[in-house]
Amino acid sequence: MSEAADTPHPETGLDVFAERRAKLEALRSQGVAFPNDFVPADNAAALLVKHEQATREQLEATPVHASIGGRMVLKRVQGKASFATLLDGSGERLQLYINDEGVGAETHEAFKHWDLGDIVAATGHLFRTLKGELTLKCTALRLLTKSLRPLPDKFHGLADQETRYRQRYVDLIVSPQTRKTFIARSKAVASVRNFMTSHGFLEVETPMLHPIAGGAAAKPFTTHHNALDQQMYLRIAPELYLKRLIVGGFDRVFEINRNFRNEGISPRHNPEFTMMEFYAAYTDYRWLMDFTESILRQAAMDATGSSALTYQGQTLDFGPRFDRLTIVQAIVRYAPQFTQANERGDLNDLEFLRASLRELHVDLKAPALRNAGVGALQLALFEEVAESKLWNPTFIIDYPVEVSPLARASDANPAITERFELFITGREIANGFSELNDPQDQAARFQAQVSAKEAGDDEAMFYDADYIRALEYGMPPTGGCGIGIDRLMMLLTDSPSIRDVILFPALKHEAE
Numbered sequence: 001m002s003e004a005a006d007t008p009h010p011e012t013g014l015d016v017f018a019e020r021r022a023k024l025e026a027l028r029s030q031g032v033a034f035p036n037d038f039v040p041a042d043n044a045a046a047l048l049v050k051h052e053q054a055t056r057e058q059l060e061a062t063p064v065h066a067s068i069g070g071r072m073v074l075k076r077v078q079g080k081a082s083f084a085t086l087l088d089g090s091g092e093r094l095q096l097y098i099n100d101e102g103v104g105a106e107t108h109e110a111f112k113h114w115d116l117g118d119i120v121a122a123t124g125h126l127f128r129t130l131k132g133e134l135t136l137k138c139t140a141l142r143l144l145t146k147s148l149r150p151l152p153d154k155f156h157g158l159a160d161q162e163t164r165y166r167q168r169y170v171d172l173i174v175s176p177q178t179r180k181t182f183i184a185r186s187k188a189v190a191s192v193r194n195f196m197t198s199h200g201f202l203e204v205e206t207p208m209l210h211p212i213a214g215g216a217a218a219k220p221f222t223t224h225h226n227a228l229d230q231q232m233y234l235r236i237a238p239e240l241y242l243k244r245l246i247v248g249g250f251d252r253v254f255e256i257n258r259n260f261r262n263e264g265i266s267p268r269h270n271p272e273f274t275m276m277e278f279y280a281a282y283t284d285y286r287w288l289m290d291f292t293e294s295i296l297r298q299a300a301m302d303a304t305g306s307s308a309l310t311y312q313g314q315t316l317d318f319g320p321r322f323d324r325l326t327i328v329q330a331i332v333r334y335a336p337q338f339t340q341a342n343e344r345g346d347l348n349d350l351e352f353l354r355a356s357l358r359e360l361h362v363d364l365k366a367p368a369l370r371n372a373g374v375g376a377l378q379l380a381l382f383e384e385v386a387e388s389k390l391w392n393p394t395f396i397i398d399y400p401v402e403v404s405p406l407a408r409a410s411d412a413n414p415a416i417t418e419r420f421e422l423f424i425t426g427r428e429i430a431n432g433f434s435e436l437n438d439p440q441d442q443a444a445r446f447q448a449q450v451s452a453k454e455a456g457d458d459e460a461m462f463y464d465a466d467y468i469r470a471l472e473y474g475m476p477p478t479g480g481c482g483i484g485i486d487r488l489m490m491l492l493t494d495s496p497s498i499r500d501v502i503l504f505p506a507l508k509h510e511a512e
Contacts, residue, residue: 016150020115024146035144038121040069045090047126048134056128066136067123068094069144071173073151077112083135084111086120091179095135096122103141110143117147165499166507181493184303185501188492189485191302192276193256195295201252201278206241208234208258214467215239215406217459218261221271234260239406239480240467242279243435246478247470254278256485267497268427271506274485283479284434285418289395292422292430292481293322296393296488303492311425311494314391322393322422327382330396335385353377360384367457375400375415390423399433405445405461407433429488432481439471 027033047066051059070088084096100108102124114120124138152174158164164171164178171178197203211230213220215237225232238257245253256276263269280287297318300307307319325333332342338356346352350373354364357380364370369380379400390396399419401409407417419433436442446463453460489501499505 017148020146020148020150023113023115024148027143027146033146035142038069038142038144040067040088040121042066042068043090044068044070044086044088044092044094047094048092051126051134054126054128054134056132059125059127064126065124066126067121068136069119069121070094071147072114072116072118072120073173075114075116082108082111084120086122087173091176091183095129095133096120096124096141097127097129097135097137098141102138107141111141114143115147115150117149117151118143119145119147162507165505166510168503181489181495181501182503184493185489188299188303188489189256191299192295192483192485195298196254196276196278199252199291201254201280202250204242204245204250204253204255206235206238206245206255206257208260210235212462212464212466214461214464215241216259216261217403217405217461219263219458221260221262236261237275237482238277239482240464242277243475243478243480244467244470246279246281246435247473247475251281251476252279265506267499268487270486270498270502273498273502275482276485277480277482279435279478279480281476281478284477285397285420285432285479288432288434288479288481289322289324289420289422292432292483293318293393295483296429299488300492309491309494311491312496316392316425316491318393322395324395324397324420326398327378327396330386330390330394331378331382333386334389338381338385347378347381348374350374350377353381356381357384367452367455368459370455373400373402376402379403387423387428388426391425393422393424393429395420395422401445402448404433405449406436406442408436408438409441424491427487427490428484429491430481430483432479435475435478435480437471437475437478439468442471443468 024033051064068086068088070086072084073087073093074085076083080099082098084098085093086096087093098108098111121142121144122136122138123140124136127135127137129135152158152170158167158171158174193203210233213233213236216239218236220236221234223232223234235257236259238255242253242255254276256274258272259275260272262271265271297307300309300318308315308317310316328342328347331347332339338347341347341352353374354377357364357377362369362380362384369376372380382396397420398410398416399407399421401415401417404417404419407419410416410418417433421428422430436445446461446468449461450463453462486498486501489495490498493501495501
C-alpha cells in the first residue's frame with residue numbers, strides 16, 4: 001500500500017498521495033470538502049435484482065429513477081461520455097454513465113479528475129447499454145469523500161496475508177470473498193441467537209472484568225482497577241456467572257460473549273475470541289449433545305444453505321448424527337497400534353501410558369502432567385494420536401475428573417465425569433457437561449486447582465468462594481456447553497485460519 005502511494009504520477013511527477021492531497025486542498029478552497037447531506041434512496045444489489053428482467057425498451061418507456069452512493073472502483077473517460085463503476089454497501093457494483101448533457105459540462109470535467117477509491121453520490125435513470133449492462137444514466141453527480149490512498153491493483157488485490165489482516169478495511173473493499181465470509185458469520189451468529197431464544201433461552205450479559213479468573217483452565221490477562229485498588233482479570237469464560245443465574249431461578253440462559261486468554265497465537269487461536277455458552281436446568285450432557293448438534297446443523301443451513309460443506313477440499317456434513325466415543329475408544333479407532341495394548345488393559349496402566357507418551361516426545365514434567373493419573377495421561381495420549389484425525393463431527397465423552405473441575409462425576413464411575421468435547425476437522429468446537437452442583441465437591445475440586453496452581457500450573461483455576469456460596473443456596477441439575485463461534489465459522493466459510501474469520505485479529509505492532 002505504501003509503495004503504491006509513493007509511485008510518481010506520470011503527468012504531474014508528484015507521488016500519488018501528494019497529488020490526491022493537492023486535489024483535496026483544492027476542494028477545501030471551493031467550500032465543503034466532505035459534504036454530509038446525501039442519503040441514497042437505493043442500493044446496487046436491490047436495483048440489480050428488481051430490474052434484472054427489464055429490457056432496454058421497457059426502461060426507456062417507463063423511466064426508473066434511482067440514487068446510490070458508493071466507492072468508485074472503475075473509471076473510463078471516453079471523450080464526451082464517461083463510465084464509472086460504484087461499489088456500495090450492498091457489496092454489489094453498478095455502472096454509471098456520465099456526459100455533459102446529463103450532469104453538465106462542469107461536473108463532467110470535474111469527474112475526469114476524480115480518483116479510484118473516491119466515494120461518490122449518483123442520481124439518474126436506469127437504462128441498458130448496447131451490451132445489455134444495467135447502468136445509471138446520471139443527472140447529478142457529487143464527490144462526497146476524497147480518497148487519499150490508492151486502492152490495490154484490481155488484478156492482484158491485497159496479496160500479503162498480514163496486510164489483509166492489518167488493513168481489513170481495504171481487504172473488504174477489494175475482496176468479495178472476504179465480504180462473503182463476514183456476511184456468513186453474521187448469519188450464523190443470528191441463527192444461533194434465534195435458535196436459542198426459540199427454545200426458551202434468555203440472552204444475558206455477564207461481566208467481562210472479573211475479580212477472580214474462573215470458568216476455564218487458561219492463563220488470564222491481568223489489569224489493575226485504580227478506584228478499587230485491586231487486581232482484575234479479563235474474562236476467560238462466563239461460566240461461573242451464568243451458573244449463578246441458574247441458582248437465581250433463570251432456568252435457561254445463554255450469552256454470546258468475548259473471552260480473553262493470554263496464550264499463544266496460531267491458525268486456531270486468537271487471544272480475544274467469541275464463544276456462545278448456554279446452561280439449561282434439568283438437563284444432562286446427553287441432552288446437551290443432541291441440542292448442540294441441532295444448533296450447529298441449523299447454523300450451517302442458515303449461513304450456507306446446506307448441512308453438507310466442503311472444508312479445505314474434503315467433504316464435511318453436519319446432517320448425520322454425530323459420532324460419540326470415549327477417549328480410549330477414539331485412541332483405538334484412530335491409532336490402531338494401541339488395539340492390542342487396550343485388549344491387555346495397558347491403556348489403564350500408568351507406566352505404559354507414561355512410556356507411550358515419552359516415545360511421542362511429550363514432556364511429562366510439565367505442570368499439567370507431573371502428577372497426572374491414568375485419566376489425564378489417557379487424555380494426553382488421545383491428544384497426540386487421535387485428536388487431529390477426528391474429521392467428521394465427533395463427541396469425545398467421559399473425561400476424567402482430574403481434568404474436569406466443574407463437571408459432575410458419573411454415578412456409575414466416579415473417576416470420570418459426564419462431560420464431552422466436540423471435535424470437527426481435528427479441532428475442538430464445543431465443550432459441555434452435566435454441571436457439578438454439589439458445593440462441597442466443588443470446593444474440594446477448587447482446592448485441588450489451587451494446589452496445582454501453587455505447583456506451577458498457570459492455567460489452573462482460582463478458588464471462587466462466592467460461587468461456592470451460590471451453590472450452597474442450591475443449583476438444580478443443570479447441563480451447560482460452550483461453542484467456539486470463530487472455529488465454527490472457519491468450517492462454515494472454508495477458512496484455514498482463525499484470523500480469516502475475525503475482522504480485526506490480534507497482531508504484533510507494525511514495524512516503524
